[in-house]
Amino acid sequence: MTVTYDPTKPERNRPAPLPDSDADARLTALAAQAKADMTLIGHNHDWVPAPTDGAYNVLVIGAGQAGLGAAFALSRHRIGAVKVVEAGPAQEAGCWTRYARMHTLRSPKNMKGIELDIPSLHTERWFEAKYGKDAWDATDLVPREDWNEYLTWFREVTGTDVDFDTEVGSVAKPDAEGYFTVTATSPAGEIVYRARRIIFALGLKGGGGTFLPDAVTALPEHLRAHTEDDIDFAALKGKRVIILGGGASGFDNGGTALENGAASVEMHVRRHEIPTQNSLRWMEFPGMQEHFYDLTDQQKWDFSLFNGGLPQPPTQASVWRCFCHENFDMLTDTRWASAEVRTTDDGAEEIVITDDNGKEHVGDYVISATGYTVNLSLRPELTEFLDDIALWSDVFDPAVGHGMGLCPYLGDGFQFQAKEDASAEAKEYLPRLIHLSTGARASHGVAGNQLSGIFGGLSRVGNRIATDITKENWPAFFREFQAFEHVEIAEVGPHHEGDAWYPDSPRY
């Protein structure tokens, strides 16, 4: 099968599926293979003490690739009683069929990922089972719907226990037994979970929230959106759309608006030109993915400052996707001085943006492709912990007063750390809260929730939690060892003729 990419067509490069019956049978066989592989090189017996009734060893919030990968990393250490809680429905594994409106991922298809040590769980195996090897060979970047489907398959095959349609609202400090109380809402009402550890895998918003400039928030809510919002693109048919920002999301949303019949899309870019270099491709090597954390604070800070000034480019396809529409325009070197709503002679509302040269731009709807902010004080689930969580600005002088100084100063396994003057209790329980989200970049670079370094991040999270569980339980483990009896020699003396030298069935 030949899959060719035609840049004049704004269509994603998704191979036609093989006949369903073949694909289903292959995926079933692959799932069986993956389960056998997980068992083969998995730990062969449980070791973590069971939590008290109804509680969990670890609660993971968010079932996107990071949350699913984290739960899997824990299962590779044979850490049981892990629950994942997800605000969205089962068919959506994270952002991919929501606000990620591109045709394909940007990440190279051939990287190590959430499959960790199990090759039969890799996207490539799934894609080949579904579409055939030729289709994989011919695919440059994985279509995002396929990535979503792969993640849901991964979730099922790894046996991850997820409560869907359940949104966490708050987390309370640990009780006398050491369990955090997590309160969530679901269609059935309020649910309260108790867990010794929590992994926050909340996605791009997880370090704070979406970022909207003041000029955008000055507009009424029904006339504007952030790219992460659930935008009704059908309602933009015939409308003049203004996009603020020329990054990946700007182009993806512009393309989506144009394909939905927007009268025009005008993109406003502050820079002289849009970014064309992708610094992530440099970062995708083991030194960055697995060992960035081990650099000095100064080295990490220098890297973050330099990298922070390097924006992520859109993909080539998403640029073409917009520019192949005649009613698309991109303005560079332009900044908003003000934004207001004006009523036309026929009583309609229109948005008037005045740029810093005094030129007016008129539209009906604004989509702000202005990214995200890291500021833990915006996270409702961290309210009780905020005062004690160490930030970069608390521990590293050059970070004081710098925006990046708001990033949490994380430990080697993405765990929060307490400020120096925090109470002894806070110093004990804060490292049991894991931040696998955007705020981790200052401490962990590219390791974390995105594919460019996700395997490095997940391995660190798994190792740290397994290490801490071992240390916490060491007195009990040692007592168990001291009381341990495992008799292997039933008889001290010569072999009796007729006795089997070896058991006729395996003992282990």
Ligand SMILES: Cc1cc2nc3c(=O)[nH]c(=O)nc-3n(C[C@H](O)[C@H](O)[C@H](O)COP(=O)(O)OP(=O)(O)OC[C@H]3O[C@@H](n4cnc5c(N)ncnc54)[C@H](O)[C@@H]3O)c2cc1C
């Ligand atoms: C246009 C675009 C292109 C991108 N391309 C790539 C790419 O090629 N490669 C790549 O690696 N990344 C890409 N990204 C970034 C991508 O969004 C992240 O890498 C990825 O989503 C990280 O996975 P995650 O699991 O952390 O977050 P998400 O996929 O966002 O998943 C987080 C989950 O947490 C859930 N959640 C959040 N809050 C709560 C709560 N309080 N209670 C319960 N559940 C909650 C959400 O519902 C969501 O399902 C792209 C992003 C955009 C916008």
